[in-house]
Amino acid sequence: MNIVERKRLYATVSKPARYTGGEFNLPDFSKSGALRFCFCFPDTYEIGMSNLGLRILYHMLNEREDCMAERCFMPWVDLYKKLKESDMPIVALESGDELKKFDVVGFSIQYEMAYTNVVAMFDLAKIPYYAKDRDESYPLIIAGGPCMANPEPFADFFDAMTVGEGEESMMQIVDVVKKGKAENWPRERVLDELSLIQGVIIPSRDKAIYEDGKVVGFTRKVVKAVVQDFDKAYFPTKILLPNTEIVHDRGVLELYRGCSNGCRFCQAGFYYRPLRARNLSTLCTFGEKLIKDTGYEEMSLSSLSTGDYPKLKELIEYLKKAGEGKTRLSLPSMRVDSFESVFAEEARKSSLTFAPEAGTDRLRAVINKNITSEDIEKSMISAFKLGYSSVKLYFMIGLPTEREEDLDGIADIVKQIIELYKVHRTSGKNLSVTVSTSVFIPKPVTPFQWEGFISREEFDKKLVYLREKLRLRGVHYNWHDYDTSYMEAVFARGDRNLSKVIIDAYESGQIFDSWSEFFRFDVWKASAEKCGINLDSYVKERKVEDLMSFEYVDCGINREYLERERKLAYEEKNTKNCLQGCNACGANKLGRCSLCC
Amino acid sequence: MLLVKFKRRYPASFMAHLDVLRSFLRGFTRVGIPVKRSEGFNPHFLVYFTQPLPLSVESNAEYMCVETDLSSEEFCQRFKDQTAKGIEIVAVKDINKNPNIAGIVTYSDYCVNVTLSEEQKKILEGINSSDSVVIEYAQKDKLVQKEVRGLIKEIRCEDDGLFLRLASGNNNLRVDRLLGGIKGLNLEFNLYDIVREEQYVGETNLIPLCDLEEYEK
Numbered sequence: 001m002n003i004v005e006r007k008r009l010y011a012t013v014s015k016p017a018r019y020t021g022g023e024f025n026l027p028d029f030s031k032s033g034a035l036r037f038c039f040c041f042p043d044t045y046e047i048g049m050s051n052l053g054l055r056i057l058y059h060m061l062n063e064r065e066d067c068m069a070e071r072c073f074m075p076w077v078d079l080y081k082k083l084k085e086s087d088m089p090i091v092a093l094e095s096g097d098e099l100k101k102f103d104v105v106g107f108s109i110q111y112e113m114a115y116t117n118v119v120a121m122f123d124l125a126k127i128p129y130y131a132k133d134r135d136e137s138y139p140l141i142i143a144g145g146p147c148m149a150n151p152e153p154f155a156d157f158f159d160a161m162t163v164g165e166g167e168e169s170m171m172q173i174v175d176v177v178k179k180g181k182a183e184n185w186p187r188e189r190v191l192d193e194l195s196l197i198q199g200v201i202i203p204s205r206d207k208a209i210y211e212d213g214k215v216v217g218f219t220r221k222v223v224k225a226v227v228q229d230f231d232k233a234y235f236p237t238k239i240l241l242p243n244t245e246i247v248h249d250r251g252v253l254e255l256y257r258g259c260s261n262g263c264r265f266c267q268a269g270f271y272y273r274p275l276r277a278r279n280l281s282t283l284c285t286f287g288e289k290l291i292k293d294t295g296y297e298e299m300s301l302s303s304l305s306t307g308d309y310p311k312l313k314e315l316i317e318y319l320k321k322a323g324e325g326k327t328r329l330s331l332p333s334m335r336v337d338s339f340e341s342v343f344a345e346e347a348r349k350s351s352l353t354f355a356p357e358a359g360t361d362r363l364r365a366v367i368n369k370n371i372t373s374e375d376i377e378k379s380m381i382s383a384f385k386l387g388y389s390s391v392k393l394y395f396m397i398g399l400p401t402e403r404e405e406d407l408d409g410i411a412d413i414v415k416q417i418i419e420l421y422k423v424h425r426t427s428g429k430n431l432s433v434t435v436s437t438s439v440f441i442p443k444p445v446t447p448f449q450w451e452g453f454i455s456r457e458e459f460d461k462k463l464v465y466l467r468e469k470l471r472l473r474g475v476h477y478n479w480h481d482y483d484t485s486y487m488e489a490v491f492a493r494g495d496r497n498l499s500k501v502i503i504d505a506y507e508s509g510q511i512f513d514s515w516s517e518f519f520r521f522d523v524w525k526a527s528a529e530k531c532g533i534n535l536d537s538y539v540k541e542r543k544v545e546d547l548m549s550f551e552y553v554d555c556g557i558n559r560e561y562l563e564r565e566r567k568l569a570y571e572e573k574n575t576k577n578c579l580q581g582c583n584a585c586g587a588n589k590l591g592r593c594s595l596c597c
Numbered sequence: 598m599l600l601v602k603f604k605r606r607y608p609a610s611f612m613a614h615l616d617v618l619r620s621f622l623r624g625f626t627r628v629g630i631p632v633k634r635s636e637g638f639n640p641h642f643l644v645y646f647t648q649p650l651p652l653s654v655e656s657n658a659e660y661m662c663v664e665t666d667l668s669s670e671e672f673c674q675r676f677k678d679q680t681a682k683g684i685e686i687v688a689v690k691d692i693n694k695n696p697n698i699a700g701i702v703t704y705s706d707y708c709v710n711v712t713l714s715e716e717q718k719k720i721l722e723g724i725n726s727s728d729s730v731v732i733e734y735a736q737k738d739k740l741v742q743k744e745v746r747g748l749i750k751e752i753r754c755e756d757d758g759l760f761l762r763l764a765s766g767n768n769n770l771r772v773d774r775l776l777g778g779i780k781g782l783n784l785e786f787n788l789y790d791i792v793r794e795e796q797y798v799g800e801t802n803l804i805p806l807c808d809l810e811e812y813e814k
Contacts, residue, residue, distance in 0.1 A: 003607060007789040010611060011653045017616060020608035022682025024620065241623060243612045243681050295623030326626065 017244035018045035027062035042117035050248035059236035113514035155203035164224035199225025218552035230276035250298035259304035260578035273587035351390035359409025398454030439485035447565030452541035483521035558586035609683025614649035624679035702766035732778025
């Protein structure tokens with residue numbers, strides 16, 4: 001698409017700067033003869049540009065002399081309609097070229113509800129959905145991202161998929177495709193070579209073997225790719241500065257990967273193991289450069305449980321000095337027990353967010369969230385003394401073994417907070433408590449991967465109960481709705497039969513399913529019915545001895561470990577934090593596991 | 598204090614005004630341009646603009662004032678290639694005090710890249726010698742009528758389009774509103790085909806904003 005066409009198209013849509021590109025820090029796109037790669041992100045620019053993985057891989061590929069990587073985001077609904085109506089294809093941001101012109105098109109798939117957008121982008125690019133329906137004139141179409149813990153529902157759309165960390169596999173994929181292009185390899189030969197790279201799945205070959213509808217084995221296992229020396233791993237500081245405000249419009253410094261806490265419901269906590277940290281000096285250098293190269297006024301210190309980073313205090317002190325007091329630091333994902341009063345003291349006293357996840361010590365032992373009511377109490381007292389007056393709390397409902405007393409526990413925590421505020425407040429404002437509940441979803445690579453998903457009746461009952469209990473002054477309660485969680489649960493352990501449901505839902509008008517205003521459960525239900533799929537069968541409890549179709553993906557955690565953890569959960573026993581000693585989950589076979597820095 | 602003149606062409610013309618501001622501020626942080634801040638509860642950088650154009654309208658003459666002790670030479674040296682694509686610094690001048698640029702601008706020149714029929718040319722050029730021009734436009738879902746003759750300094754039809762000199766600043770007349778609101782004109786044009794060419798101070802003797810010191814004399 002040339003500039004005049006782009007102007008005409010974007011002049012009438014909302015926030016056109018999402019589509020026009022031209023950001024500061026744009027890499028060099030004049031390399032002749034370079035391999036052309038296009039990253040596709042099945043959500044809006046604002047969300048995709050906030051994604052750290054995309055930032056890393058985009059700049060990493062563009063630093064190669066022999067590769068140019070562009071971006072393409074899902075157009076917002078207004079532009080989507082326009083493109084469909086005028087039968088125009090989506091194009092890459094940088095060059096305005098159609099996706100078909102690229103050598104490789106790589107989708108980053110971050111969450112289950114983005115699946116219809118993946119299909120929508122195929123449609124807008126005029127690329128057939130199924131890999132088997134595409135001839136060799138089409139680019140190699142691949143996928144990666146955290147959804148690869150179970151790639152089955154969308155596996156049939158892709159020629160290849162990468163499980164694990166792209167810093168490792170992506171460079172090798174580019175090497176193979178480049179060689180294949182130079183030597184004119186047929187697609188099958190390219191796939192042969194790709195399948196040798198750690199973490200690469202070739203969906204047409206790597207799959208579950210069924211007998212009488214039951215999984216009895218796998219053609220082969222694919223082991224996740226892992227960055228061995230994380231401290232030396234590529235990290236971009238000259239990153240693109242978006243021309244329109246994005247969701248996380250700030251610099252992001254990644255402290256470490258993996259998580260030592262082992263909360264039994266948490267997929268990320270297991271999927272990203274082994275635990276690997278960057279040295280304090282490396283982070284100081286990156287952080288300082290990030291401020292200099294971007295001019296961002298805010299920087300976030302990111303990882304799955306930032307408070308666990310052993311030298312957090314030193315890092316914060318260094319970065320504050322480097323930012324000359326102008327750079328705000330934000331710390332997401334702090335555990336209640338790691339709340340750093342040093343930091344909170346100087347931060348803007350807006351609101352504190354804590355995620356106890358469950359209402360009683362008993363249920364927290366089941367899910368291995370190693371915090372006690374006492375920990376919560378202590379943190380609240382210190383926060384209130386510092387002048388905080390607003391608290392956000394996150395809980396889950398539908399957790400295994402959950403009982404009425406656990407819901408009472410949620411209300412008890414809130415009541416206790418109200419009482420503590422009366423005694424320890426230093427702020428003149430009224431206390432505001434926001435309680436949010438999400439619905440527990442059994443996810444692959446967790447000890448709860450065999451659990452059942454809560455039934456609608458039970459959910460409704462619990463919701464009514466909790467709403468009544470939380471009818472307290474200054475307390476605001478909001479909850480994640482059942483239907484989206486249900487569909488997420490379907491996909492979390494779904495198999496390849498679901499690909500046709502995704503396509504049918506899309507063709508029935510579904511896009512942006514992760515946006516509550518566009519999600520329509522009745523459409524999904526109708527699509528499943530039309531395809532002869534019983535959705536309930538995907539969310540019910542599984543037998544531990546039965547294999548699931550995604551288990552050919554080896555994320556490092558041993559199955560025996562997950563089984564043992566599940567048993568401990570039912571015995572209401574905690575597992576210690578990995579930092580206190582190895583629990584032998586198996587992830588260290590992929591790389592040395594440590595949080596030394 | 599510095600007066601900065603800059604171009605804002607595609608794709609920066611599709612950036613919202615606040616995003617342009619943010620983009621400049623981040624650039625200032627990157628290269629270490631010390632911009633003074635207000636002393637309120639939520640300090641903000643002391644940077645001032647003239648009235649922003651509608652999204653997608655381009656410009657060769659945007660202005661901002663930056664409250665800093667840095668000299669214009671030093672500013673130019675540091676702030677090189679620091680802008681988003683489409684933004685280009687044209688001139689930087691040292692000035693003594695805050696001139697309130699948003700308030701003192703009186704007129705702006707615009708060029709519209711559009712093909713005109715003879716009939717349309719007649720209507721448009723006829724405005725120069727008429728006493729009254731009433732335009733009609735929608736405001737909050739309501740059609741309003743407004744007499745705008747006083748806000749039009751000059752309209753000229755040229756080979757490659759249309760030239761207009763319209764009131765700007767506090768008493769502003771938008772080009773798109775004028776061209777879309779003249780009865781019987783039926784002109785089809787695109788916002789992205791409009792380019793602001795200059796902004797002026799003064800009433801009869803118009804002086805480009807970048808030559809502010811002459812006006813102050």
